[in-house]
Amino acid sequence: MQPPRHRRLVQFAVTLLMTLLSGVAAAQIRVNPDGVNINSQGSTVVFLTFGPVPANRVAAEGCWCGDLIPAAGGIGLACNPATIFGCLPARNDLSRRSGSGAAGFTDIMSIPPSVARRAYQAALTGVASHFFYVRRFVSTIGAPDEFVNVTCRMAGGGARTPFSLTDVRLSFAIDKPILIVEGDVPLPPIKAEISYNGTGRLKGRWEVVLPSEEPPSETDLLTAASLPFEDRPLQRRYTQLSTFNIFLPPDGRYTLEGPEPSRLPVKIKGEYLILLRIEATDDKEGDSNLSVVGAGPAVVHSGAVAGFPLPVLRYYVGGGPNNQLTVSNSTALTALLPEDRATITPGEPVEFRWADSPRGVLYRLEVETADDARPLLTAFFQPGTGIYRAPPWLREKAAGSILRWRIVALDEKGEAAEETTWRWLKFGSSN
Numbered sequence: 001m002q003p004p005r006h007r008r009l010v011q012f013a014v015t016l017l018m019t020l021l022s023g024v025a026a027a028q029i030r031v032n033p034d035g036v037n038i039n040s041q042g043s044t045v046v047f048l049t050f051g052p053v054p055a056n057r058v059a060a061e062g063c064w065c066g067d068l069i070p071a072a073g074g075i076g077l078a079c080n081p082a083t084i085f086g087c088l089p090a091r092n093d094l095s096r097r098s099g100s101g102a103a104g105f106t107d108i109m110s111i112p113p114s115v116a117r118r119a120y121q122a123a124l125t126g127v128a129s130h131f132f133y134v135r136r137f138v139s140t141i142g143a144p145d146e147f148v149n150v151t152c153r154m155a156g157g158g159a160r161t162p163f164s165l166t167d168v169r170l171s172f173a174i175d176k177p178i179l180i181v182e183g184d185v186p187l188p189p190i191k192a193e194i195s196y197n198g199t200g201r202l203k204g205r206w207e208v209v210l211p212s213e214e215p216p217s218e219t220d221l222l223t224a225a226s227l228p229f230e231d232r233p234l235q236r237r238y239t240q241l242s243t244f245n246i247f248l249p250p251d252g253r254y255t256l257e258g259p260e261p262s263r264l265p266v267k268i269k270g271e272y273l274i275l276l277r278i279e280a281t282d283d284k285e286g287d288s289n290l291s292v293v294g295a296g297p298a299v300v301h302s303g304a305v306a307g308f309p310l311p312v313l314r315y316y317v318g319g320g321p322n323n324q325l326t327v328s329n330s331t332a333l334t335a336l337l338p339e340d341r342a343t344i345t346p347g348e349p350v351e352f353r354w355a356d357s358p359r360g361v362l363y364r365l366e367v368e369t370a371d372d373a374r375p376l377l378t379a380f381f382q383p384g385t386g387i388y389r390a391p392p393w394l395r396e397k398a399a400g401s402i403l404r405w406r407i408v409a410l411d412e413k414g415e416a417a418e419e420t421t422w423r424w425l426k427f428g429s430s431n
Helices: 004-027 113-124 229-234 393-398
Strands: 030-032 035-039 044-051 057-065 068-070 077-079 084-087 096-098 104-111 130-139 146-155 164-172 178-181 190-197 200-209 239-248 253-257 270-278 312-317 334-337 342-344 351-355 362-369 375-381 387-389 403-410 416-419 423-427
Touching: 030 146, 035 044, 044 146, 044 164, 057 077, 057 104, 077 130, 077 146, 084 113, 096 229, 104 130, 113 146, 164 270, 164 312, 239 253, 270 334, 334 403, 351 403, 375 393, 393 423
Parallel strands: 035 146, 178 312, 342 423
Antiparallel strands: 030 044, 044 104, 057 084, 057 130, 068 077, 096 104, 130 146, 164 190, 190 253, 200 239, 200 270, 270 312, 334 351, 351 387, 362 375, 362 403, 403 416, 403 423
């Protein structure tokens, strides 16, 4: 029989261990929702909230896999390396701190079609028809890594799947990526071709960015449901053209008509951006409960979440005969910005913009000094690019000289098929 003192020490050690374990369990990161239906035949986007996430933990990669195993040297269940289907691409990682006191972590889980196909093919072999998304959190103070998983149940992408946008394409009624406005013909209609999962209300507005306004950031171009709740009111607003509030059935595709063309402004010379702004709507299948994960008091609605910034549509207003305005139907290669003999103010970036020609399979930007034709910058672009921001060192290489620039369209043989006239520009003095 153990002596009383020894028994008390054992009981104290067990009590201390249980206290420590319960403290670790209480501090473990959770996620809501922890299980979702996903489209087994395409992409899926889901709004997730992790929490509480201590300040000394940083999110690492998020991966999908068919099986979980205990995390070696870590906390929670990690992906079985033999069953990994893929990881969240960096370009789709929209995660950020969120919630009360930044105790939460918002993650937009964008499942690529390739991952869904691999999971579906695995299910055909007889394994379970679900798989897992696992996000790893790394400690900055040397504590073990923590793994948190979400169950992804394969479905058809219909009504029981979170309402999310998987693709958005904006276009004019004519096949031109950039319109050049020069006369009295009205602008053509605008449309948005939208692919989506689930069902819900598509609510939002069309806006236009005027030439004198600061362009939108990548955050401004996200749908509101792709942001933490507290960041949604902070998106920059522009001139409103029209609004919409439409119920989308679980069909997967919808064409949204744009604002009346007569509402598009054309009074100021320069480049205009047309924006599609999508608001967050109620969607039970994609709701995230912040109180469950200790990141806030309420449910966050995330209907119409998207894992990418929405595209923009551009048109350029230039002076035509008698200062009238029209849509140019010309298919010629056209330089847009900077305007001829433009002065670039200190600190202002230099953005070259142009409209493609059907004759070009590759485009070359040439920038050189105007007095002695000394080359300063040459860059090549694929069709459809239409914009290039020059590196900051261009101002230094100019060394006060007046510059000239042009765009050259190259054919299949790499020879010049068409070119714009030279435009001049200079950098303004900081004095």
